[in-house]
């Protein structure tokens with residue numbers, strides 16, 4: 001079953017995964033934004049019934065030491081967070097993805113430009129490789145100065161870490177839609193909502209180790225599988241669309 005992408009409904013797929021076998025789940029599900037048939041629900045209630053159903057199927061597959069990342073809108077994430085807390089999971093971060101992109105301009109409120117990624121763990125014992133996901137310092141002049149003599153921080157002499165600073169919970173990563181613009185115009189991508197691979201690389205590097213098992217039951221264009229393979233992790237993935245599974249398998253090759 002390992003290192004394969006299945007054309008399967010998420011809940012059916014999750015029910016077929018061995019219990020307590022997954023080290024890391026990266027879940028980028030529908031958002032109920034009516035962007036496609038697979039993202040359309042009759043009502044908010046239908047959407048949350050669907051969401052809670054796949055969460056219920058997912059949780060038994062996770063090891064006690066597992067981590068879980070779930071993408072969604074900030075509004076939906078507020079409900080998903082509450083549900084995960086009720087199920088006994090441990091909240092770690094509300095990650096804000098600043099997409100460097102805009103959905104739709106609005107003059108009646110602030111324009112949307114972020115998505116949420118909830119980071120939860122199943123217990124307090126989990127992997128977090130903070131040094132593997134360090135990011136560059138922003139104030140380069142100050143850092144250059146500090147590298148020579150250090151700077152005094154809280155009464156102690158501090159020297160910057162040459163690998164960069166620890167990664168924060170606001171991620172400034174340009175969306176694929178925006179990265180692939182030609183002369184300012186968005187292009188039709190193979191998948192409607194592919195996630196930037198650098199974002200998935202960060203989650204896998206931080207929250208798993210080599211040979212661990214990474215699961216994604218809404219894999220779309222295959223980003224999680226491609227990242228897992230590149231980083232020498234195992235994966236099991238699924239998507240209900242035959243067309244997307246074909247794209248994902250092609251990318252994986």
Ligand SMILES: C[S@@+](CC[C@H](N)C(=O)[O-])C[C@H]1O[C@@H](n2cnc3c(N)ncnc32)[C@H](O)[C@@H]1O
Pocket residue numbers: 008009010011028029030038039191193194195196217218219220221222223224238239240241244
């Ligand atoms: C937000 S996209 C995932 C995009 C993916 N992260 C990527 O980088 O390409 C959500 C995916 O969920 C799939 N999907 C929707 N309903 C599903 C279901 N019930 N079971 C499995 N997959 C489903 C869609 O086909 C779509 O590819």
